[in-house]
Amino acid sequence: MLFSHLMGWRPSLGCCYLEPTDKPGSRLSALCITRKKGPYKMLRKLHKTLVSKSNQDTVLMTNAMFSQKGFPMEEAFVAINKANFQCESRSLDFSDPGAAADQINEWVKNKTKGHIPSLIKADMLDSALTRLVAINSIYFKGLWRSCFQPNNTKMRPFNGGDGNAYKVPMMSQLSIFNIGLATTPQGLRYRVIELPYHGNTISMLIVVPYEEDTTLSQVVPHISTATVHSWTKLMHMRKVRLLIPKFTADAEVDLKDSLSALGVTDMFSADAADFSHLSAEPVFVSKALQKAKVIVNEEGTKAAAATTAVLMARSSPPWVTVDRPFLFLIRHHPTGTILFMGQINKP
Secondary structure, eight states, X not given: XXXXXXXXXXXXXXXXXXXXXXXXXXXXXXXXXXXXXXXHHHHHHHHHHHTSGGGTTTEEEEEEEEEETTOOOOHHHHHHXXXXXXXXXXXXXXXXXXXXXXXXXXXHHHHTTTSSXXXXXXXXXXXXXXXXXXXXXXXXXXXXXXXXXXXXXXXXXXXXXTSOEEEEEEEEXXXXXXXXXXXXXXXXXXXXXXXXXXXXXXXXXXXXXXXXXXOHHHHGGGOOHHHHXXXXXXXXXXXXXXXXXXXXXXXXXXXXXXXXXXXXXXXXXXXXXXXXXXXSXXXXXXXXXXXXXXXXXXXXXXXXXXXXXXXOGGGOOOEEEOOSXXXXXXXXXXXXXXXXXXXXXXX
């Protein structure tokens, strides 16, 4: 299973943003969040939407900065992060890494209602050098607009990415879904299925190869933001019986390598990092961590319409079964932002 929370690193690194400069490697070009317009405005709007009351049962997002006691942070820096990202600021004593890690983890656990019980390990903290820990965690449990009936969930075969077949709990629902058939530049076809969540502002998109001899690895390199946007023109509402596996996806990722590959390098260098807007004391980023969790099960806000147990063959809608490796994307419609993206090889 490959899984990534694409929204989370932006607020956490947003709390420690770099001032725009012309020096290579010194800024987060994907953020540019020192500006009040452009991407920064969008990020602030997105954050506000996700933590609104209408989403509180679906998305739990937390932002906080834990600083070493006595570490001088600029008041304007603290105020901006509190106003824009609801970012709390707390002081800790990092001379005891174990106790500091416990306090941070307890805070995260409480904020995510126990779904993310730990985020920081004691060995990530340096008792002599750690000055600030910026935290972002997000828990997502979408409630389907139309739920899957638990009594329709059966153990069915799933052909794993390793070539083996596994029995997994497969949810089933007869309903109307937005479905489309897309094609890669190489002519490989794949199916896209949209499952809306409660509120209709967020939905899950499932991507699965159409032909049995096409692997997901052949399709994934084709997927981009522009590709996702293009799917809307290909999808149509159809009545089908959809079967998809239940799954829980959680991941913990060190973003240092990924950001460095994008050219964001100075922030990790003790010699090159410039966080003068944050504090007069020279500091740099030692770790950029991400942790996220997604649960996919039958729960929804209302029951799906009851269906007959036996359907006549000529009137039966087609079955769409997701029984092999697939890609899932959770998308925020008002902004087009992909909040999560993951590849499930074996539920």
